[in-house]
Amino acid sequence: MAESKISTADDVGHTPIGDITGTGAERRLRSSPAAKQNDPNVTFEEYFYYAQLSRAHPSEAPGSSKSDSVSPVSRYNPFKRHESSGDKYPTVDEKNSNGSPTAEAWHNVSDEDYVQASRALRTATWGAVFYLITTDILGPFTTAWAFSQMGFGPAVVLYFIFGCFAAYGGVLLWRMFLQLDSDRYPLRSYGDIAFRVAGTIVRHTVNITQSVQLLFNVGIIILQNGQSLSQISKGSVCFIVLTFVWALAGALLGQIRTLRNVGWLANAAIWLNVTILIITTAVIFHSEPNYVAALANNNAPKGPKVTTAGPPKGVAFQGQVVGLMQAVYSYGGATVFVEFMAEMKRPYDFWKGMLYAQSFIFLCYILFGLLIYSKQGQFTINPNYQGVSPYAWQTAVNSIALVSALIAALLYGNIGIKVFYNNILMDIFGFPSLATKSGKLIWVALVPVYWILAWVICAAIPSVSNLSGLIAALCILQFSYTFPPLLMLFHVAQRDSIQDGEGFDPATGQTVRHDSGMSRWMRGLRKNAALNAFYLFFFLGALTTSVLGVYSAIVGLIDAYANTAVTGFSCKNPVGA
Helix, strand or coil: CCCCCCCCCHHHCCCCCCCCCCCHHHHHHHCCCCCCCCCCCCCHHHHHHHHHHHHCCHHHCCCCCCHHHCCHHHHCCCCCCCCCCCCCCCCHHHECCCCCECHHHHHCCCHHHHHHHHHHCCCECHHHHHHHHHHHHCCHHHHHHHHHHHCHHHHHHHHHHHHHHHHHHHHHHHHHHHHHCCCCCCCCCHHHHHHHHHCHHHHHHHHHHHHHHHHHHHHHHHHHHHHHHHHHCCCCCCHHHHHHHHHHHHHHHCCCCCCCCCHHHHHHHHHHHHHHHHHHHHHHCCCCECHHHHHHHHCCCCCCCCCCCCCCCCCCHHHHHHHHHHHHHHCHHHHHHHHHHHCECCHHHHHHHHHHHHHHHHHHHHHHHHHHHHHHHHHCCCCHHHHECCHHHHHHHHHHHHHHHHHHHHHHHHHHHHHHHHHHHHHHHCCCCCCCHHHHHHHHHHHHHHHHHHHHHHHHCCCHHHHHHHHHHHHHHHHHHHHHHHHHHHHHHHHCCCCCCCEEECCCCEEECCCCCHHHHHHHHHCCHHHHHHHHHHHHHHHHHHHHHHHHHHHHHHHHHHHCCCCCCCCCCCCCC
16 A cells, blocks of 8 residues: 655645555545545545545536426525435445444445435536526615616616626636536535635635625625615604514414425525516606605705716715625525535536526616616615515515515525534534524524624614625625635645645555755645736735725715714614605
8 A cells, every 4th residue: 555645734734644545445434425524634635535526427518418408496495405316325124223324325325326325416508507607696675776777878887797697707717616516525615625625714715705705695685675664654653663573474484394395485586676677667767766765865956857978976975885895795596606616517518507697687787777867866775675665566566575685585594504504503513403402492593593693784784785785794704706716716725736646646545745844835826826826816806896895885884874874773764654
């Protein structure tokens, strides 16, 4: 058996692994579905080796199936586990008393059985991915307000630029997925990529950031629903009470732990949003702006409509940056791109679904932003549908939005709690699995705490524009723009540092490296120096934009408290009665 010379990359958080020895049965058990998902003893080279084997499998070749001819909407439910009669998992008799398969059971399953069982769960096509990304990202109700902060020219240009960079960030995630995901070691989340290229600390950072983002998303939805209810009631009910009612409703409905049988809700939500979009555009073009809401929300008194080609004179630089953050918020789907790829039969085709989805979303954003801003000018508010002035139509779109937003809040809340529980409470603090009785009891207690915390956030910061700008800069921007180039640098530094005679040997289960330390990393980075320099520039630019966005959102909140109807924990509706 050849000697394994491994010095770990301690600077990226991996645990020293030394020699990887053991029988074939032991190695098979470690890589079985019963093994730990993020094992610090598995090296980058081993992930890379098995990913290459998976990409070479015949089922991933173009034209290997006719599934693309089937409607992605009719055949794919993102919340449902797809079964296959060909799955060859251990039988009940071959399981331990706790329900997990025994080592002997996994040893009796062949490599091909592993491949078939793993691929049986991957059924999505690139058409399904197009549908899912569109459902996840499409929501242009902030776009027109962003136009009112930046003007026609800068808004169109910046939405285009940020759309392109968001797509490029998705491409980077896709490339890393293809080179790290395998049937033996499947990738399941954004945090899994972070772990395999940069270690445990970076993985926890990604998971915590994702948890914060989802919590704030729920808070924003509670705030929007409170505003909608306040407009419907014409301000007759205390605003803070209305938001609290929605938080309680979410806490009750959030007790549903599984989303496998409610995938149709995501489909319903997108069509409800399209209905709101059509009604809002039609009504705004045949009515006056909502001057009451514009004064309360934007401090814009009634007067002649004003639109500008460039930045509006009355909007400070910080306000323009907050407007730009709405574009970042709009392109926030990268958080779940890895989950989408993990469901695909042929992950190589992901770029098609993403490219078409991002192009379609960009056109929708620009069209809607241009139409609404050209009609309402400085009186445009966020969200746009609450700027409808005729009470009957305003009530209609608010009522539809309540249903759509509740669906979104339930999905975000469910996923957010699971991300927090599985990746923070279980991994870091050793909480029991949600499948256990004690885990289920903790879920029951955790759901209301989560929703009340989201309510506190929206009640303390009742400004949709500045709150969404803050979370866009603090969290969403990281997943779409900051993390992808940074993780790619970690990835290429390790991949391109592998020399002849190095790598993972499946016969011995060993990873061979002839050197270690900074010299090895620099060798990997020098191989494509120009491209890696661009990754670094991309990362630093995104990080700078994030800092600027957080600062601008905070300044915007201070200004909103001083000059508009925004008041924390108040009965007054931020968009008027």
